[in-house]
Amino acid sequence: MAASYFPWDNAVRGEAPCIRDDDDAYSYARFAERVDAVAEQFALGGIGAGDVVAAVLPNRAELILVMAAAWRIGATATPVNPAFTADEAGYQLDDANAALIVGDRPIGDRKVLDVADLATVATTGWTAPTAPSDDTIALLIYTSGSTGRPKGVRLSHANLRFMASSMVSILNLTPADHALLILPLFHVNAICVSVLAPFIAGGQVSVTGQFSVSRFFTDVATLRPTYFSGVPTIYALLVSSPDAVDADLSSVRAAICGAAPISRELLNLAQERFPFPILEGYGLTEGTCASACNPLNGERKLGTVGPALPGQTITIVTPDGTEAPTGEIGEVVISGPSVMQGYLNRPEETAATIVDGRLHTGDVGRLDDDGYLTLVDRIKDMIIRGGENLYPKEIEAALATHPAVLECAVVGAPHELYGEVPVAYVVRHPGATADADELAEHLLTRLARVKRPTAIHLLDDLPRNPVGKIDKPALRRDLVTG
Incomplete structure (x- = not known):
C-alpha cells in the first residue's frame, strides 16, 4: 500500500493505534469506519464535491474526523478557531461559503450540526465516491489577519501530501512514532506535522486540549510521545516552569519549533534543559507549513532556520527582483x-504574492554558503527612523542576551521628527528583577544609538494572535491609542 494520510486507505493497519483524545481512542480500522459513517451522513445531507465543511471545535479527535469525512466525498474542510466570537466565526463561514457547520455550540442563528450527533456506523453497502484528485482543494486555512481581514489560503491534497511526506522524512517517522498534538488544529502546522505525517508513517496521534504547562509534562510522562511541535511561547513557558526539573521526558526523541522566530538565548536554554533536539524551522500557511528546517541528522546551525526542505527552493531577491548574492x-x-493554490476569491492579492509560480513571503533573510537561512525580519515590521532602516529582530536579539529577558518584542512608535522610533516590550523570567534602566544600559555596547529603544516597557505577558505569535499590530495600536 502506498503511504497515505487518508483514513480509508489506512484501514489495512487494523487495530494499530491511530488517534486518541481525552474521551476516546481509535484504531486505524475503527477510525476509517467512523470516517465513512460521517461521510455518508454528510452526503445524505446534500454535501458533495466542491462544498465547504466548517469545523468549529476545540482540539479533539472529531475535528480530524470531520476533515477526513469531508475529503472522503471530495469536499473542502475549513477549521474555525473555537475561541472566535459569533461575528468573527461568521466572517470566515461567510467568506468560505460553508455549506455545513459542525460544532459544539450555537453560532449566532446559524444551523449547526452538533458534534455529538455525528454518525458512528455507515449504512451497509454505502459506497464512497472516487478518492479526491491531487488538485482538489483539501483545506481552507485562514491567516491570522494581522494586516487586515483574514484570508482563506487554498491548499490542495497535493500540497498536504507533499508537506506531510516531507515531515515523515525530516523526522524519520516510523510506525513506532507517536505525536503529541499541542498546537491548535485550525492551523496547518498541527494538521501536517502532528496528524497527517504520523498517519502516513503508520504512527499514532494524541490530541490534547488547550495547552498548559502542567498538562504537557503529565501527558509526556503518561502517554510517552516521541515528538511534538511547538511555538517559541510554549518553549518559554516550559523552560521557566519548576515542573521541568523532574519531568520524565525520556520518550521524546525530537521536537520542532516554528510559527515565529525563537531567540538564540531561549533555544540554547531549552536545549540545555531538555534531553531531545529542538529543530527550528520556518514556513508560512501559504507554503503549507514549512519551507526550511534544521536537520535531525546533520548540522544544526543556531540562529538559522536551516536549509530549504527537499523539493523546495529558497531564493533571496533584492527590491528590483534580482537574486541577491x-x-x-x-x-x-x-x-x-x-x-x-492561492487566496480564496482574492485574485489580485494572489497575483501579488505568487509571481511566476514563486511565493513572495514578505520576510527578509539571507542564505549562507551552505544554504542555511537566517531570518532578519518581516518587511512590514521594519522601522524607518529618519530614513534609516531598522530591523526589530536585531534589537530583540540584543535584548534577549540579558539573563532576565524571557521574551521581547520591538515595534515602531510614531515620532514627529524621525517618523518612527523603536520601542521595546519585555517579559522577564520568573523572579527576575532587572528594570527598564538596567536593560537599556545592557544595550549601550550592543547596539548603535539609532537602534536603541526609546522606551522599554515591562509586561507580564505579550499579546498574541490565535496561532500564538506575538501580536505586533496590537502593540503598535497601543502606542497610537495609548
Whole structure:
C-alpha cells in the first residue's frame, strides 16, 4: 500500500493505534469506519464535491474526523478557531461559503450540526465516491489577519501530501512514532506535522486540549510521545516552569519549533534543559507549513532556520527582483510543491504574492554558503527612523542576551521628527528583577544609538494572535491609542 494520510486507505493497519483524545481512542480500522459513517451522513445531507465543511471545535479527535469525512466525498474542510466570537466565526463561514457547520455550540442563528450527533456506523453497502484528485482543494486555512481581514489560503491534497511526506522524512517517522498534538488544529502546522505525517508513517496521534504547562509534562510522562511541535511561547513557558526539573521526558526523541522566530538565548536554554533536539524551522500557511528546517541528522546551525526542505527552493531577491548574492539580505522567495493554490476569491492579492509560480513571503533573510537561512525580519515590521532602516529582530536579539529577558518584542512608535522610533516590550523570567534602566544600559555596547529603544516597557505577558505569535499590530495600536 502506498503511504497515505487518508483514513480509508489506512484501514489495512487494523487495530494499530491511530488517534486518541481525552474521551476516546481509535484504531486505524475503527477510525476509517467512523470516517465513512460521517461521510455518508454528510452526503445524505446534500454535501458533495466542491462544498465547504466548517469545523468549529476545540482540539479533539472529531475535528480530524470531520476533515477526513469531508475529503472522503471530495469536499473542502475549513477549521474555525473555537475561541472566535459569533461575528468573527461568521466572517470566515461567510467568506468560505460553508455549506455545513459542525460544532459544539450555537453560532449566532446559524444551523449547526452538533458534534455529538455525528454518525458512528455507515449504512451497509454505502459506497464512497472516487478518492479526491491531487488538485482538489483539501483545506481552507485562514491567516491570522494581522494586516487586515483574514484570508482563506487554498491548499490542495497535493500540497498536504507533499508537506506531510516531507515531515515523515525530516523526522524519520516510523510506525513506532507517536505525536503529541499541542498546537491548535485550525492551523496547518498541527494538521501536517502532528496528524497527517504520523498517519502516513503508520504512527499514532494524541490530541490534547488547550495547552498548559502542567498538562504537557503529565501527558509526556503518561502517554510517552516521541515528538511534538511547538511555538517559541510554549518553549518559554516550559523552560521557566519548576515542573521541568523532574519531568520524565525520556520518550521524546525530537521536537520542532516554528510559527515565529525563537531567540538564540531561549533555544540554547531549552536545549540545555531538555534531553531531545529542538529543530527550528520556518514556513508560512501559504507554503503549507514549512519551507526550511534544521536537520535531525546533520548540522544544526543556531540562529538559522536551516536549509530549504527537499523539493523546495529558497531564493533571496533584492527590491528590483534580482537574486541577491550569498550572504546579502533580501526578500525570502519560495518555490516548489508546497506553494498554495492561492487566496480564496482574492485574485489580485494572489497575483501579488505568487509571481511566476514563486511565493513572495514578505520576510527578509539571507542564505549562507551552505544554504542555511537566517531570518532578519518581516518587511512590514521594519522601522524607518529618519530614513534609516531598522530591523526589530536585531534589537530583540540584543535584548534577549540579558539573563532576565524571557521574551521581547520591538515595534515602531510614531515620532514627529524621525517618523518612527523603536520601542521595546519585555517579559522577564520568573523572579527576575532587572528594570527598564538596567536593560537599556545592557544595550549601550550592543547596539548603535539609532537602534536603541526609546522606551522599554515591562509586561507580564505579550499579546498574541490565535496561532500564538506575538501580536505586533496590537502593540503598535497601543502606542497610537495609548
